[in-house]
Amino acid sequence: MQMHPWKARLYAVLLLAALCGAVLLGHLLQSGAEVGLQVTLLKAGKADAILLETQGGVMVLDTGEADDGEKLAGLLRARGIGRVDLLVVTHFDKDHVGGAAALAAQVEIGRVLLPNYESSRPEYLALLEALAQKGVAPERLASPVSLALGDAQLLVEPAASQPGCGPGALPAKEDNDLSLVVTVTHGQNRLLFMGDAEGGRIREWLAGPGCAPCAFLKVPHHGRYDPALEDLLAAATPQYAAICCSGKNPADPKTLALLRQYGVEAFETKDGDITLTSDGRALQVSQ
Numbered sequence: 289m290q291m292h293p294w295k296a297r298l299y300a301v302l303l304l305a306a307l308c309g310a311v312l313l314g315h316l317l318q319s320g321a322e323v324g325l326q327v328t329l330l331k332a333g334k335a336d337a338i339l340l341e342t343q344g345g346v347m348v349l350d351t352g353e354a355d356d357g358e359k360l361a362g363l364l365r366a367r368g369i370g371r372v373d374l375l376v377v378t379h380f381d382k383d384h385v386g387g388a389a390a391l392a393a394q395v396e397i398g399r400v401l402l403p404n405y406e407s408s409r410p411e412y413l414a415l416l417e418a419l420a421q422k423g424v425a426p427e428r429l430a431s432p433v434s435l436a437l438g439d440a441q442l443l444v445e446p447a448a449s450q451p452g453c454g455p456g457a458l459p460a461k462e463d464n465d466l467s468l469v470v471t472v473t474h475g476q477n478r479l480l481f482m483g484d485a486e487g488g489r490i491r492e493w494l495a496g497p498g499c500a501p502c503a504f505l506k507v508p509h510h511g512r513y514d515p516a517l518e519d520l521l522a523a524a525t526p527q528y529a530a531i532c533c534s535g536k537n538p539a540d541p542k543t544l545a546l547l548r549q550y551g552v553e554a555f556e557t558k559d560g561d562i563t564l565t566s567d568g569r570a571l572q573v574s575q
Contacts, residue, residue: 325440325474327564328363329530331557332356334510334537335383338481339363340472344438347374348391349470349481350384354411357387361394371396374437376444376470377415378483379463380407389414392422400426401433403446403466429468432498439568443471445498447489464509465489471498475568480524482508490516494523503571504564505529505552511539513546521550528573529554530562 330337330352337352337360346369351357364372375397377385391397392415400419405428407413419426427433429446436442447466467483478500485493485508493499494516502524508514511531529552531539539556547554555562555575565572 325438325472325477325564325566325568327472327479329506329532329557329562329564330356330359330363331559331561332359332532333383333534334532335386336378336483336506336532337387338506340437340440341367341369342438342440342474345373345436345440346371347376347437347442348372349376350378350483351375351387351391353383353386354390355387357390357394360387360391364395369395371398373398374401374435374442375399376401376468377403378468378470378481379403379466380405380409380412381463381484382409382411384484385409385415386411389418392418392424397422397424400424401444401468402426402428403468404428404430405466407463437472440472440474443473443498445469445471445493445496448492467508469493469498471500471502474566477504477566477568477571478502479504479506479564479566480526481506482520484509487514487516490514490520494519499523501525503527504573507531507539507543507547507554510537511543511556513540513542517543517546521546521552525550526552528552528564528571530573531556534558 326341328339332352335352336350337356338349340347372395377388432445434443446468464484464486465488467485467489470481472479480502505524505526507529510533529547533539533556535558560575563574
């Protein structure tokens with residue numbers, strides 16, 4: 289039976305529309321896969337262990353305590369990742385550098401950024417030994433560094449020169465205010481990671497060129513309250529925040545109250561892993 293000419297034309301138009309829609313959908317899905325950023329803040333007690341993944345690169349930001357290196361390596365294996373393109377250790381307290389040696393022993397490490405001072409802590413010395421065995425020379429930052437991680441842009445800012453800061457110096461208990469501050473920009477989303485910065489380091493960052501509003505803040509120093517936090521929240525205006533803490537060592541109630549005062553939706557790793565996803569426009573946080 290011969291199809292009426294107008295029906296044939298209608299079917300042709302519908303078929304063309306369907307094909308165009310399929311091509312467009314495939315393009316959008318492919319583009320979304322290419323621009324995605326996922327950040328995982330591990331439940332690691334009162335410690336920072338953070339994994340950042342883009343289509344074009346993988347970064348680990350701090351490694352928790354000694355047993356958290358295996359957790360990070362296990363998470364990487366589960367996701368089919370055998371190489372960390374960038375490892376950043378904000379400072380050398382054991383709850384930030386503790387798992388770095390174990391991680392470096394189990395996966396390939398591309399580039400390592402460290403603050404510009406030495407430490408006598410065994411976890412730090414173990415990291416240096418593990419990197420030496422892999423033939424990886426860490427870079428100590430005396431000035432800010434900008435680099436790309438896939439389609440994300442990173443700014444890593446060291447503390448300004450201080451007494452006791454520099455190669456060969458051992459600042460002992462003054463590490464927190466030597467924390468590297470890391471800003472990750474993915475499209476319209478800006479994520480700020482403050483290490484264990486205390487009042488002096490926070491105010492130093494606020495006065496510097498890297499200070500700008502952000503969508504997400506990793507609250508410094510495990511949620512310990514500092515009067516400078518209010519200035520930080522007023523300048524950064526985050527929509528979301530995460531605190532790396534534990535049930536035994538929870539965030540300070542004054543810090544949580546301050547976050548509520550500024551309308552920030554706060555998540556705590558004591559309640560489980562925290563996941564951020566960005567498509568360059570929307571930012572979603574889940575737990």
